[in-house]
Amino acid sequence: MPVEWQPVRQSRTHELVLQSIEEQVFAGKLRAGDRLPPERELAPVFGVSRSALREALRVLETIGVLVAQPGRGPDSGARIVRNPDDALGRLLRLHFALGSYSLHDVMEARVALERASFAAAATHASEEDLDEAGAVVHRMSQPGILPEEFNELDTRFHVKVASSSGNALTSTLTAAVRESVRPLILRALEEVDDWPATQAHLNRQHAEMLRLVRLDQGDEAADLAELHIRGFHGTLVDEDRTGGDADGATA
Amino acid sequence: MPVEWQPVRQSRTHELVLQSIEEQVFAGKLRAGDRLPPERELAPVFGVSRSALREALRVLETIGVLVAQPGRGPDSGARIVRNPDDALGRLLRLHFALGSYSLHDVMEARVALERASFAAAATHASEEDLDEAGAVVHRMSQPGILPEEFNELDTRFHVKVASSSGNALTSTLTAAVRESVRPLILRALEEVDDWPATQAHLNRQHAEMLRLVRLDQGDEAADLAELHIRGFHGTLVDEDRTGGDADGATA
DNA sequence: ACATGGCATGTGGTCGGACCAGAAAAAGGG
DNA sequence: CCCTTTTTCTGGTCCGACCACATGCCATGT
Numbered sequence: 223m224p225v226e227w228q229p230v231r232q233s234r235t236h237e238l239v240l241q242s243i244e245e246q247v248f249a250g251k252l253r254a255g256d257r258l259p260p261e262r263e264l265a266p267v268f269g270v271s272r273s274a275l276r277e278a279l280r281v282l283e284t285i286g287v288l289v290a291q292p293g294r295g296p297d298s299g300a301r302i303v304r305n306p307d308d309a310l311g312r313l314l315r316l317h318f319a320l321g322s323y324s325l326h327d328v329m330e331a332r333v334a335l336e337r338a339s340f341a342a343a344a345t346h347a348s349e350e351d352l353d354e355a356g357a358v359v360h361r362m363s364q365p366g367i368l369p370e371e372f373n374e375l376d377t378r379f380h381v382k383v384a385s386s387s388g389n390a391l392t393s394t395l396t397a398a399v400r401e402s403v404r405p406l407i408l409r410a411l412e413e414v415d416d417w418p419a420t421q422a423h424l425n426r427q428h429a430e431m432l433r434l435v436r437l438d439q440g441d442e443a444a445d446l447a448e449l450h451i452r453g454f455h456g457t458l459v460d461e462d463r464t465g466g467d468a469d470g471a472t473a
Numbered sequence: 474m475p476v477e478w479q480p481v482r483q484s485r486t487h488e489l490v491l492q493s494i495e496e497q498v499f500a501g502k503l504r505a506g507d508r509l510p511p512e513r514e515l516a517p518v519f520g521v522s523r524s525a526l527r528e529a530l531r532v533l534e535t536i537g538v539l540v541a542q543p544g545r546g547p548d549s550g551a552r553i554v555r556n557p558d559d560a561l562g563r564l565l566r567l568h569f570a571l572g573s574y575s576l577h578d579v580m581e582a583r584v585a586l587e588r589a590s591f592a593a594a595a596t597h598a599s600e601e602d603l604d605e606a607g608a609v610v611h612r613m614s615q616p617g618i619l620p621e622e623f624n625e626l627d628t629r630f631h632v633k634v635a636s637s638s639g640n641a642l643t644s645t646l647t648a649a650v651r652e653s654v655r656p657l658i659l660r661a662l663e664e665v666d667d668w669p670a671t672q673a674h675l676n677r678q679h680a681e682m683l684r685l686v687r688l689d690q691g692d693e694a695a696d697l698a699e700l701h702i703r704g705f706h707g708t709l710v711d712e713d714r715t716g717g718d719a720d721g722a723t724a
Numbered sequence: 725a726c727a728t729g730g731c732a733t734g735t736g737g738t739c740g741g742a743c744c745a746g747a748a749a750a751a752g753g754g
Numbered sequence: 755c756c757c758t759t760t761t762t763c764t765g766g767t768c769c770g771a772c773c774a775c776a777t778g779c780c781a782t783g784t
Contacts, residue, residue, distance in 0.1 A: 233774085260763080260764065260765085261764085261765070262763095262764090262765095276765090276766090290764090290765060290766090291764080291765075292763090292764045292765035292766065293763080293764055293765075294762070294763045294764055295763090295764090298763075298764050298765080299763095299764065299765080300764095300765085
């Protein structure tokens with residue numbers, strides 16, 4: 223094959239600053255809860271302008287490893303935190319909107335993640351978590367509920383089960399993936415023919431999944447969860463052709 | 474439970490700009506390949522300074538939906554792209570380093586994702602993809618190979634199988650999750666007692682997984698992949714106690 | 725007519741300084 | 755001692771300028 227030179231693209235000082243901060247994190251010298259020096263002090267330390275430093279901090283903020291607060295006192299300034307959920311959610315939401323993933327891809331990912339969630343929840347979930355999930359299902363079962371709120375509660379149910387499994391990563395991924403298709407799901411719920419029947423059907427599945435989890439029947443719960451998700455996405459996937467690869471991307 | 478008021482935190486003009494651009498994406502008015510106006514023109518359109526606009530663009534860039542290039546000509550300026558892999562990789566890498574996820578969480582997520590990958594690859598992968606994966610396994614099997622390169626190739630193998638499954642999302646997630654524990658895996662490989670034996674063992678599994686995929690035996694391939702991943706992470710998980718929840722986060 | 729070199733133009737990237745809003749600490753007054 | 759006012763420190767924003775680089779244009783020379 224040909225040599226395929228590619229530009230070296232050095233410079234971009236804010237990336238160098240970013241890299242430097244990242245190294246501190248990887249080395250364990252910067253940990254969650256630590257505070258960074260004020261921007262006006264830190265910029266000269268790196269030998270860059272405040273703007274460049276701020277852009278690096280902005281990157282860390284969008285990743286969810288840093289929050290900044292103005293003012294004075296112990297809570298002010300830039301602090302290292304661990305809040306991946308919002309960042310991951312926004313990332314997947316935008317990329318799904320841009321067509322980086324098809325709805326089919328999202329469905330398969332949900333199946334994979336939530337199968338694991340339900341299976342693990344059966345053995346690891348506390349009574350408290352399950353009661354909370356049960357309360358959500360109960361609220362979803364109320365007669366007059368609208369698709370809007372149902373969608374909200376459905377998300378909460380699935381995320382709650384995921385978090386009750388004790389796995390922070392799959393929980394975060396589940397929430398983010400579910401979140402990325404929320405508008406689509408909502409539209410689908412609003413356009414369904416017999417909404418009360420659909421609502422009842424979905425909630426029967428929810429209740430049954432929860433029952434299986436309580437009985438420690440993880441595999442059965444996972445199977446039902448897969449059925450639940452596939453059944454729900456199934457009608458959407460057929461009419462969806464946003465997916466896959468096209469032009470102008472990943473370059 | 475108590476009401477738990479939380480601050481509303483308005484302002485932050487760059488977030489408003491960001492929100493405005495995101496809406497254009499969600500509405501489909503901004504699509505992959507589109508170019509944004511120059512910063513000096515766009516800033517006054519939003520009624521903000523160039524710095525604030527730039528911070529919004531920087532956020533989009535770290536999410537992987539935008540690239541910017543200086544200079545002049547058709548390739549210059551800010552363009553909408555779809556490159557989630559780097560963004561997702563950096564996100565998980567940093568959060569793993571910060572202890573947002575335990576190694577156990579990562580292992581379970583890998584099992585869930587890669588089970589799906591191998592199962593789907595059995596039915597969807599092209600001969601070409603599988604040959605490529607086979608070539609990687611072949612290179613990993615060479616006698617004198619060092620853990621460093623082995624780790625690199627192992628990542629490529631798993632990611633290749635994931636991408637061959639035709640699911641861009643699970644592929645991206647697999648790559649990012651695998652990437653986040655790469656340093657740990659490398660260290661583990663370097664500290665193994667009998668490296669050649671370990672190498673041979675892992676490659677037997679790789680070859681067997683690939684064989685099962687070629688035979689369209691997706692379930693068996695998934696089972697072996699799970700065994701493969703658990704076996705590999707197993708020794709690490711025991712000595713790892715970074716995980717779970719602690720202080721100063723997610724606030 | 726064509727190739728070549730230099731110049732103007734336009735892009736993101738960076739810099740320095742200034743000011744604003746808000747919150748806490750410090751100072752002042754009862 | 756408590757309450758009010760002032761100061762101080764923080765991130766957030768804005769403005770204007772310059773830099774590096776790539777392109778396009780134009781004059782020049784052959």
